[in-house]
Amino acid sequence: MVPCTRNNYQVSNSSPASTGRAMATINELPENILLELFSLVPAWKLLRHCRPVCSLWRDLIDLVSLWKRKCQREGFISQDWDQPVADWKVFYFLCSLRRNLIRNPCAQEGFKYWKIDKNRGDRWKVEDIPRDHGTEFTDPQIKKCFVTSYGTCLKSQQVDLKAAGYWKELMDTVKPDIVIKDWFAARNDCGCIYRICVKLLSDSREVLAEYTPAPVYIEQWSGAEWKEVSYTFSNYPPRVRYIHFQHGGKDTQFWAGWYGPSVTNSSVTIGPEITRKPSPAEGKDPFGRQPDTLTKDIN
Template sequence: MARTQPSEGDRRRGSLSAPVGRGLVSSGQVCILGHAGPSRTASRPGGIIQLSGSQVTTGGEARSVGTKTQNRPGATAMAVGNINELPENILLELFTHIPARQLLLRCRPVCSLWRDLIDLVTLWKRKCLREGFITEDWDQPVADWKIFYFLRSLRRNLLHNPCAEEGFEFWSLDVNGGDEWKVEDLSKDQRKEFPNDQVKKYFVTSYYTCLKSQVVDLKAEGYWEELMDTTRPDIEVKDWFAARPDCGSKYQLCVQLLSSAHAPLGTFQPDPVTIQQKSDAKWREVSHTFSNYPPGVRYIWFQHGGVDTHYWAGWYGPRVTNSSIIIGPPLP
């Protein structure tokens, strides 16, 4: 049966009873209050949104009295029967201030007008620009701006405690040989050499193999199954390691994309890196990007470590820090 397209009147009529945030949309009425000044800010959900010299509130901030509303001395509001009577560009501007998940889960089902507006590319480009995900001169192609927005909003290092600031919290010590894993501080000279001045500590291995790992649960981190299976965004893995100048060492890394049953769907395992004694002690970066991997990825397993090659008591093996797993499009 062919679907009947709603008329303009039908699009602008509809139940507005779906709550957004904490009462952001509680009825079909909206109050527009006079406000001096070109303010253009948004409050938290449930508060007043100020737009281009007007305040718009739908959370019961103003008290309706007949056809006019008094919110405070000097401010008089005129009640509009239906929020959909506002111009569409105003509705779009309002939507840019509502959290994305609320837009899709709570606002989009309200009526066909809201659905059509929320599906517009313009809205998601505005949200990306407003939150700094793109710049005004952004010229890179984007296949789906809605997906792009979500991936950028989720973008962060998914490994917890990558720089040993919390000891071994979040890490599983799979192999703890020799004098075992240890956390040390970067010296002042080492901090000057390291490319990230925020890194102040590292993990160091011993004279028998030391390996530690961490499992990233993608759903727990906000990456729902359909997003991963349909979009399959790039997954970038990085790690930093260094040897001591007075002792040789061997570094190793393995990263796997895992299914819900923890079966491997993709693996990055470069050959172990052996650094000879009296070599430079500079920090080195290893990186890899997973692309076009099979659907079904639910976890990412990251393991690294190594051993010193002279079997000296103490902690003379490779040092590791600033590890990262980042999903999604690059920064502008």
């Protein structure tokens, strides 16, 4: 086989078939055809198996147009996308990884994956939506919520970014936006207090950035509509390795039972908003290997 290098790579206006000769290598295909073929190859195979083959393939795989084409092909962006993108390769990987990093956000599995930090009063409970004196959720597919009592109830999850596929160079250099969201609601017949605290932590659990808004006080008989809390961490310090998410509250009437705020549909996502949200399976590391080994392939 003819070695795959730029020195022997030439694109002519005439195809091998039109000249009556056999194609010696795949590199005799027009560049746009090679790019189309590469756009069909999974990202991790492009970087692990295709890019090291030769300088031609390396240069083609590093082209902006290839990664933009892959984003369009996989539905991450629309054909008429007009937002600026600093690095299309990194953008593609962030889109591939993007999913909700909070597990069991809507109480489908009880309290699985949640750490109960405070469990006062009659303790945490899972209830169906709508609650008594409550309202339906904005998304009819969400049927359950976590409910607090007359004593402070707090629960949390800690997201390990390396385990989730976000390697340290990505977090330290690119610093993709970290978006947190939570939904809460009161019972109409009882006042309550809702709290949320989200921290970005280092390897040693040092707090590098924090979102701790003032508690939300909801008066009795002031409605039971679901409310969303949203916050974006941007341009945060380097060394972020964990995200600690905590929320909860209590009622203000000190009634026995579960009259405090309910919470559900919590989320932590990293990276840009995209047209199509990947499924949980797609949200896994697109390279299929340990995050620490990815940087040299991306750069």
